[in-house]
Amino acid sequence: MGEFILRVAEAEDADQLADLRVAAMRQSLEALDRFDPQRARNRFLKEFVPEQTTKLMREQTMLGFYVLKEQPDHFWLDHLYVRPEAQGEGLGAKALSHIKEVAFAKGKPVRLGALKQSRANEFYKGHGFKQTHETKLDNYYEVTPQSVFQLETATPQDFETLQHIRYTAMKESAEANGLVDHDKAREVFASEYAPDKTQKIQKDDKTIGFYVVLNQPDHLCLDMFYLLPEAQGSGLGSQILNQIKTQANTQNKPIRLDALRISRANTFYKRHGFHLTHSEGCNNYYEYKPKHLINGPSWQLEPARSEDFDLLADIRYEAMKEDWAANGMLDYSTYRENFRGSFDPAVTQKLMINGKVAGFYVVIRKPDHFHLSRLYLHPDFQGRGIGSAALGHIKKQADEQSKPIKLETFPKSRSNAFYLKNGFRLLEEREDENIYEYAVQVRG
Numbered sequence: 001m002g003e004f005i006l007r008v009a010e011a012e013d014a015d016q017l018a019d020l021r022v023a024a025m026r027q028s029l030e031a032l033d034r035f036d037p038q039r040a041r042n043r044f045l046k047e048f049v050p051e052q053t054t055k056l057m058r059e060q061t062m063l064g065f066y067v068l069k070e071q072p073d074h075f076w077l078d079h080l081y082v083r084p085e086a087q088g089e090g091l092g093a094k095a096l097s098h099i100k101e102v103a104f105a106k107g108k109p110v111r112l113g114a115l116k117q118s119r120a121n122e123f124y125k126g127h128g129f130k131q132t133h134e135t136k137l138d139n140y141y142e143v144t145p146q147s148v149f150q151l152e153t154a155t156p157q158d159f160e161t162l163q164h165i166r167y168t169a170m171k172e173s174a175e176a177n178g179l180v181d182h183d184k185a186r187e188v189f190a191s192e193y194a195p196d197k198t199q200k201i202q203k204d205d206k207t208i209g210f211y212v213v214l215n216q217p218d219h220l221c222l223d224m225f226y227l228l229p230e231a232q233g234s235g236l237g238s239q240i241l242n243q244i245k246t247q248a249n250t251q252n253k254p255i256r257l258d259a260l261r262i263s264r265a266n267t268f269y270k271r272h273g274f275h276l277t278h279s280e281g282c283n284n285y286y287e288y289k290p291k292h293l294i295n296g297p298s299w300q301l302e303p304a305r306s307e308d309f310d311l312l313a314d315i316r317y318e319a320m321k322e323d324w325a326a327n328g329m330l331d332y333s334t335y336r337e338n339f340r341g342s343f344d345p346a347v348t349q350k351l352m353i354n355g356k357v358a359g360f361y362v363v364i365r366k367p368d369h370f371h372l373s374r375l376y377l378h379p380d381f382q383g384r385g386i387g388s389a390a391l392g393h394i395k396k397q398a399d400e401q402s403k404p405i406k407l408e409t410f411p412k413s414r415s416n417a418f419y420l421k422n423g424f425r426l427l428e429e430r431e432d433e434n435i436y437e438y439a440v441q442v443r444g
Contacts (some may be wrong), residue, residue, distance in 0.1 A: 008053070008054060011414060013062075015045075017048070021081050021124075053066070061084045064086065065079065065093065066083050066095055080095060102242075104239045107360065111132075111140070112140070113137050115138060115142075117133070120188065127143070151199045151201060152202055158198075159298070160325065162198070163186060163189055165226050166210075198224075201227070209225075209236075212225075220248050221256055222255055245272070249387070249389075258284065266284055269286050305345055313340070317332060347364060347373075349361055349362075359386070361374055370401075395422075406435070410433055
């Protein structure tokens with residue numbers, strides 16, 4: 001059978017997801033004499049948030065889904081279901097592995113509850129979850145990261161410590177590749193050492209490694225990544241690399257790096273989705289292309305033109321019609337004319353996929369902030385991470401100019417969850433709109 005892919009759910013998936021949940025839970029609920037399909041459907045639909053829901057897809061078939069909610073100190077796995085006919089293929093295990101990667105990259109545990117009579121108890125125990133407590137009907141579980149770490153920006157005074165870590169981590173591989181001039185290696189590191197671009201990896205108040213990521217116009221360069229030998233093999237390297245991959249996914253940029261030809265690092269990077277692009281001298285060169293929840297071609301920006309009005313108005317209508325209806329606004333012709341009166345190609349950027357306009361955004365640059373006036377994607381392109389990637393591009397510009405981003409949403413709109421998920425905070429709830437702000441990210 002073909003591999004499955006992950007896609008963020010959309011509002012119109014609600015009924016299909018509810019039916020899938022009922023089918024997957026039927027056996028466990030019948031064992032408790034609590035099988036009430038309508039009650040199960042209603043409970044799920046009442047709490048359904050598309051942005052927190054990830055579908056497991058094979059081609060156009062939904063095989064299962066999970067709901068993962070990030071809390072301040074943990075991730076709550078609210079649902080994980082696979083169609084009965086697709087169970088036994090390892091889909092649940094692969095999805096759970098991905099969920100743990102997401103949580104562990106942020107140093108947070110995953111918590112969940114399972115019906116006592118459900119086979120899910122053995123499934124979660126088999127994947128490292130430990131029972132924490134129980135109620136009359138449910139068992140509760142948790143799996144924690146193998147390693148908890150903190151990141152700190154390096155200082156000039158850290159040079160000797162980091163040089164020692166680099167030497168210790170690289171010694172075996174360097175000598176295996178015939179690189180035995182350690183004094184020269186030290187000189188090269190000294191000439192390239194940039195504390196402001198170097199992240200120290202701290203554990204138990206000790207520096208056990210460091211990495212350097214250079215943000216290039218078209219990619220992220222993982223220039224250095226070293227862990228002391230005693231810190232290797234604990235999963236900590238995977239957690240950090242996944243965190244860097246999350247940054248790449250957000251910015252929609254590949255990650256590029258090199259590794260010595262004779263080095264265990266080659267296996268490590270291949271295992272984490274990096275592909276060998278070429279070899280030169282003693283080095284192999286690798287690239288990781290963002291793919292988590294971004295299935296299909298990458299997007300590009302293109303300035304809007306006056307003649308784009310009708311197309312963009314149609315995209316806006318398709319993206320907004322559900323929100324308008326939910327908020328009691330049904331006079332679509334008026335909204336089109338209002339859009340015509342405010343349409344300014346000079347501040348409008350089209351989001352392009354394979355030469356097709358997938359959506360657009362409007363950013364007004366105020367003296368003290370960016371105003372994100374509009375960000376719309378046609379429904380055909382939603383759920384693929386394009387909106388988050390475009391928002392990441394806007395956030396990067398705001399950070400570079402040390403200005404916050406402000407915006408408004410309808411009170412009843414899926415976009416509220418979208419902006420909260422992408423680092424915005426709710427400033428004010430008004431009768432007809434919510435006000436959000438993204439604060440400037442201070443770089444070390």
